Amino acid sequence: MVRIECATVLVTGANRGIGKALVAEFLARGAKRVYAAARNPAAGQGEGRVVPLRVDLTEPGTIAAAARTATDVTLLVNNAGLLGVGHLLDMDLDDVERVMRTNYLGTLRMIRAFVPVLERNEGGAIVNVISVGAFGGTPSLGGYPPSKAALNSLTQAIRHDLAPRSITVHGVFPGPVGTDMFDKVTDYDPAFGEFPPATAGEVARATLDALASGDEDIFPDAFSLQLRAEWERDPRAAERMLHREA
Ligand SMILES: NC(=O)c1ccc[n+]([C@@H]2O[C@H](COP(=O)([O-])OP(=O)(O)OC[C@H]3O[C@@H](n4cnc5c(N)ncnc54)[C@H](OP(=O)(O)O)[C@@H]3O)[C@@H](O)[C@H]2O)c1
Incomplete structure (x- = not known):
């Protein structure tokens, strides 16, 4: 169980999309x-309990500097x-x-930099935003599903x-x-009409609900819950579901 109201949180990619929604939700729940x-980092973003920080996952120096600055983090x-x-x-x-350098190696670098911080703060939690893409390759998404499978591993x-x-x-x-990311997926299968894209806010709320319950594997929307059910029934059916996505 993750106690959000006691947490000092660091969110990467916090300027837009799911990251921005996560920041808002952590604040709403009293982080x-x-x-x-x-x-x-945008000027003026550092109001109240929000502290802007520069991190580029492909620039190791920015990650090391963030770990030297954000020494009170308990939830990465x-x-x-x-x-x-x-x-x-x-x-x-x-x-x-x-x-691969961004999604996999960059995230690994963040974790390596912040584990000592979490340990000095007597423990905490790491949350990796992966994707259903970790469960099967979508042909038109290039190296994205492999990078997310590596991140899952x-x-x-x-x-x-x-x-x-x-x-x-x-x-x-x-x-x-x-989000902006989904807008770049131009060949989303209209057969998935029963699964309109979730909003970033919905994903943020479901993620924090699951963290508060102590869930380790978090499926925060209708599509991902269906994918998990397919995977548990027949991994090949899940693979076919992801092929249809593109
Ligand atoms: N949208 C979806 O359908 C979906 C589904 C499953 C999983 N996800 C995952 O959810 C996470 C957030 O995605 P999103 O939908 O919110 O996408 P988004 O709107 O495209 O936002 C991506 C965020 O990642 C940041 N970023 C990209 N490269 C970076 C780098 N080298 N260093 C630091 N930050 C970097 C971007 O910063 P800039 O503004 O500087 O580019 C931006 O803040 C991603 O891990 C994504 O794979 C998204």
Whole structure:
């Protein structure tokens, strides 16, 4: 169980989309302080309990500096991420690498920098915003599903390393969410009319509800709940569901 009202939170990618909604929801639920980490922190963002912080996941120096500044963090939310577009067999490999460096290696760097901070604060929690894409490859999303599968695997591995150190590790697996990122998915299958994209606010609220209940695997919307049910019934059915997405 994560006690949000006692937490000092750091959210990456906090300037828009799901990250921005998470910051608002943490504040609404009484978090002590929220570090809003972004590549370009907006002037005026640092009001009240919000502290702007510059973090670019592809610039290790910004991550190290953030860990030196935000020494009171007890809840690290790795939300920032980059979409891939293209087909793996013929797209530019630099794009595949960029997505992997951001979503996987960048998140790993954040975790490595902040585990000592969480330990000094006598434990806490790490929340990785992954994606249903971790459960199967969507052909037109390039290196994105592989980067999220790698992040899911990392999440599982460190959970066991960190449990004895009083740090819980949580994975969030949203389906389609109506943000700038989703706008770039141009071939969303209209057959998914029964699953209109969730809003960032809905995902943020469901994520914090689940954290407060102590859930480690968080499926915060109707699409992701259906995907999980398909996966438990037949992993191939889940794979087919993700193929239809693009
Ligand atoms: N939208 C969906 O359908 C969906 C579904 C499942 C999972 N997710 C995941 O949810 C998370 C948030 O996505 P979103 O939908 O809110 O997307 P978004 O609106 O595109 O926002 C992405 C955020 O990540 C930041 N970011 C990208 N590269 C970065 C880097 N190198 N260093 C630091 N920050 C970086 C962006 O910063 P800038 O403003 O500087 O670019 C932005 O704040 C991502 O991890 C995404 O994979 C999204």
